[in-house]
Amino acid sequence: MTSEADPESGLEPDPKPGPSSDPDRGGSGHRLERLVRQVQAQARVPALAVALHRADRPLWTCQVGGTGNDTALGPRSRFRIGSVTKTFTSVLVLQCRDDGLLDLDDPLGRHLGLPAHGELTVRRLLSHTAGLQREPYGDVWDTLRAPQVDELIADLVRVERVLPTGRRYHYSNLGMALLGRLVGALRGGTWAEVLADRVLTPLGLADTSVDPGPQAVTGFLVDAYSDEAHPEPPTDFGAVGPAAQLWSTATDMARWAAFLADPGALDPAGAVLAPATLDEMRWPVTTTDETVWKAGFGLGLILVPYPDRVVHVGHDGAMPGFLAGVYGRRGGDGTAGAMGCAVLASSGTAAEVSELPHRLLAAAAEHDPAEIPPWRPGPGAPGSLRGVLGRWWGEGFEYVFSWHEGTLRARGADDPVGRPPAVFAPIPESPDVFRTVAGREVGELLRLTRGTDGTVVALHWATYRFTRHQETFDRYDFRA
Known part of the structure; x- marks a missing residue:
């Protein structure tokens, strides 16, 4: 376990520990580590990496297990983050809107030459309310061969709109892939190039990329009835990359979660996205389940409400051999500024991983709450x-x-x-x-x-x- 700022980030370091900013003050660090170790052992996760970012404490990280290859598990080990990638693509789309390149209610066909479904709007695709089928045409999950851009576009004539537009929430990797294509077309580059230039570099996310890199962890399917772990095959998602391609570290993803929750703290000049635009993305557009209102969806972001006006904002990810949960915390007593948590796992079957970032954020706010600033007199009303x-x-x-x-x-x-x-x-x-x-x-x-x-x-x-x-x-x- 480590609790130190990443010296490679290229940005200002996190606050140095002091008498009132020790992450282990009152046993908080030990409590968080125990939660992580419990999940790793009980859910049988080969490698589990966690990071907690907050403005008032040093970065807290914890890694348990092994990579499954000849690299050592550490803070810079990379995991597949799956659909957490969608949050990056969504931010790129809102950047285009803020720069006047599109309107959220524009039909996609206004900006892309599409053989079908060009009438679907940017807003509906961002919120998964367009009614578009979940995956590209074909049996992608049988072949593990994702289409390239030309094939993805050409096959739209064989793709279904499975629900009327606006009828309800229906998750679509295909929809997010089309938004990634839109971003590249509007910016004059590939989705990956635009992402690196306009988000990853400005925010100092140096360990996040479309490629696994030399410190990649191996992903596994853990056998349900034995302790055997079967390695999953590597996959490249091609034109579907804007929905699920990225690899990253828990440290980078905790910082990203903090940005989604409190952009003004990490990007005070609004170079990546204005805080008001993040407010817009966090506004709930739909529920994900009409009978149990436990989560909502904004513009590319999952919103999980808790009592006392607390909301966790971010996304989960799942790919063969990997699970991820990346969430920032807003509101409520004890919540610190720029508070974000990332949990990355090298198992595709450890369902307990999805709850761990929420448990860690709640535990940190309860057992190591943000300091209460003193009230001071100010000027009266005119x-x-x-x-x-x-x-x-x-x-x-x-x-x-x-x-x-x-x-x-x-x-x-x-x-x-x-x-x-x-x-x-x-x-x-x-x-x-x-x-x-x-x-x-x-x-x-x-x-x-x-x-x-x-x-x-x-x-x-x-x-x-x-x-x-x-x-x-x-x-x-x-x-x-």
Whole structure:
């Protein structure tokens, strides 16, 4: 087990350990290591590599087992990450949108010459709601021969749309492969070239690539009724690479998970993607199971909700001989900034691996919580807004308007502590009009109405009237 920053990353090192940032403080590191070792032993995983990234502690890593070849298992051992690759392709697509190269509601055929299914939109393919069949045409998993780009495109005439577009979630490797082709066409290169240039290099993910490299771990099928481990054959996914091709280390993937959860901490200039765009990707578009709402899907990202407004965001991966879980943690008491966990395994059958990143993130937040920053006094509200502060009534319910951190805010009087407030931003050309930029009624306007003496006598938020006292809809008179 190690707990040190990667000196090869080319970026600023993680925080150095100190009196309040020791990853083993209170036995937290030992607790995490024990969880890892339990899964490796009980699920019979030949090699298990784990990393936990957070802004306020040194990087924590743990490796258990052996590679199955003549290389030693360590922090730079590479595993196949399977469908975690889709998160990278999705970020590349959103980069194209932010750069004005496409609109998410564009049909794919607007940008690619396709013999069929060109009417499917970028947004639907990202969220797996396009209804496109799961795999390319043919028995890919029998032959382990993936099509090349020309073959993939030509075979679209034989591909089914198995569900009406927008009907429900239906996972599609083929859909993500087409998005990878789209990115390459728009940027003038291959998907792999664009990925390296626009994501891997800027974020310092030096051990992530389309090729296994010399430190690759061997993937296995572990026999169900004996201790024998059968090596799986190596595979190259060709044109389906944007859905599942990448190899990486737990260290790189923990950093990637942290970026998906808290991009501003790892990419403060927004060179890879603006934080607001990651917010958009993390918004749930659909559930993955209509009867058990345990997970949702955004734009290329899996969203796993937990109590107390905690969400884990990322993706799982599965390829012959490998399983991966890569998730960042957002929200909740104890969650640190830039908190991400990666679990990479050299077994294709160890189902327990899929829960381990979630267990480790929860354990780290509970047993080694982020420090609570002290409150400090700040400036008060501008004179023109002081009359807005306090309690107002709208639709029969009470709200509290306040001024914190330089912004006007509002909360329901009975809101639970963890629910974020609505936040308002002024509209410069209209002094008494604000735009809701976060929280309840985001996007809607807040208008202040003043009496003849300049006092604020009413608010209209999303056109609903707010008054200082509880009133029926017909009792308010602006002249009062």
